[in-house]
Amino acid sequence: MTEEERTEVPTRTLVEGMVRTDGTVDAGELYAVAGELGMTDQQVRLCIKRMAAEGLLVQEGRGRRAVLRETDRARRAAEPEAGFVRHMYAQDAGLAPWDGRWHLAAFAVPESARTARDALRETLVRLGGAAVQGGVYASANAWEPLVEAEAERLGVGDRLTLLTTTDLRIGGEEDPAALARRLWPLDELAEGHRRLAALAADRLARLTRLADGAADAGAARVERLAVAVELAAGFTRATEPDPLLPPELLPRPWPGAEARALTADCWRLLRRAEQRDPDPGPRFFHRYDEVMAEITGERSRLRS
Structure with a gap:
């Protein structure tokens, strides 16, 4: 991956994104993906040290042969984020209409x-x-x-x-969509989603090439994991400041829906590749599967 192709990824996002379903991180794979993203071993070591000091990780072994274990505290901290992701995709699917409150x-x-x-x-x-x-x-x-x-x-x-x-008025304004424009920086939020959409579209093309190519299996896995971490970082940057306003309060079309749809397409390709891989992939692949399965099930229930 060239310098121009990379997107900025915080080291902590890399470590968190590499946590597997059993709560562990393989240090050798972590350092390999860090190198693919242009990070130094020293950056990774310092991040691990900080997260251990905060009670988020326990390290067993040293260097690239080490195994990092997520603590209960870190696991609990990640649970609300899964709920927010579930809600935003439910909104996009029309399953969370606003009640006007x-x-x-x-x-x-x-x-x-x-x-x-x-x-x-x-x-x-x-x-x-x-x-x-x-x-x-x-x-x-x-x-x-x-x-x-x-x-x-x-x-x-x-x-x-x-x-x-249901009767909020600010400075005489009571139209809900106008209030949303007044209270939240919608233009800034929209631009963040456009950047995510551009990133996801580019990485979707790369993942498609990886799926169709005959690259070395180990190198392909490292590149896929690097792409997954980049997407996680871009997704966080776009969605963390987003108040997840109901579609009824947003301009149409809202770029957040397109950005999330493109990201979902990337997750599907990543998950499909992970299912063929003998080594377990990051836990967020499985969390995404759970979220989308719930939304698909709810859609089916409403249609029946």
């Missing part, structure tokens, strides 16, 4: 608990919320259990107020 969260946390206040605010934004005014955030999706759990964890559950409404 806005979900509001308000808090009044004193300066003496500023750290908790800042953490709660960051959580609300990460969950897709937008500031309506000081201490009041809005979401178009139901987020109450997640918000309450975080507020309780931070020790400020008694400072949190949650409510829903």
Whole structure:
């Protein structure tokens, strides 16, 4: 893979993306994929050290012969992300129509608990919320259990107020789509999805060539894994700031749907190749299969 063809991948994304279904990472394969992505061994070693210090990994052995084991803490942290992926594809499939309700969260946390206040605010934004005014955030999706759990964890559950409404007006504006444009940077989000779509289209062509070619099996596997990690990084960059607004609130056509469809095509090719490979592939291949199987099953149920 040439320098021009690479896309930026955080080292942590590489390590997380290489976790297999049994919660392990083969260090030899990790370093091989890192090299394919233009990373140095030192970058990888430092990342492993940091993640171990954070209680996310346990290393057994040394160097390329080592096995990294994901901790329960790291596994739990990854679970909400799978839920968000499931929701975004359900929206694209028309299985999660908007009920017209806005979900509001308000808090009044004193300066003496500023750290908790800042953490709660960051959580609300990460969950897709937008500031309506000081201490009041809005979401178009139901987020109450997640918000309450975080507020309780931070020790400020008694400072949190949650409510829903179908009658939200800001500065006299009440049209839902206009409110969405006012509250969230839709142009910026759309551009991020266009970049993901371009990346996915390019990598889809590469994966198709790999599937049709007669390349060395080991080299082909490393290249496929590198592509998978690149896609994971690009997907995260595009979707992490996305509030996952219902299609009813977004401009049409919305580039997020196209970007996710192209990414899904890539996952299918990667999963198909992984099923023919005697060595296990990354866990997110299987998570994607589970998500798409659920959505396909729900579509079939509604049609019957």
